[in-house]
Amino acid sequence: DAKTTQPPSMDCAEGRAANLPCNHSTISGNEYVYWYRQIHSQGPQYIIHGLKNNETNEMASLIITEDRKSSTLILPHATLRDTAVYYCIVDGNNRLAFGKGNQVVVIP
């Protein structure tokens, strides 16, 4: 059963911030939120993960709501190379269950 809900697709403008939503209303207290992306014909790339605090690294920021039932991945300045399928995954034991993801297309 899918533990997360993402839009199937979205377009983002190049150079703008891209905000990717994810709902995970049944998340358990010990489960992390992971974000990966997969560019066509490649293996998934780790982006970021968090438990309850907001996180930021060189790729993106992760904003988790206080009730932890949803989160947003923010790509601060989208580029054409950010076009990919983005997966939001909730997991407590690092056995990642990939859903269908969000096909993000960055438009010039």
Place this chain on the structure above:
Amino acid sequence: GAVVSQHPSRVICKSGTSVKIECRSLDFQATTMFWYRQFPKQSLMLMATSNEGSKATYEQGVEKDKFLINHASLTLSTLTVTSAHPEDSSFYICSARDTGQPQHFGDGTRLSIL
């Protein structure tokens, strides 16, 4: 950091052949490695999990005698598809993680069985 190398990237072989795929963690110790399979236009499906020095744990529906997994060292795991048939054609992807760290993935192996 956290680089996972997978080899070969593409294999084309005849039906009945056995194929070995290697997965290496280049700059960290992989206490756990995972093998996934991805069919066209579908998402990744976990096949098995292996801890170094232990037998792999297979997901339901994955034949352990057909997909042999060896994780003999902290940097290397292999997946052997035995007696491969056309229905085994798929994109096989490995991942590796150190204790307490997220999984990092290889670039996958596209297997085509003729």
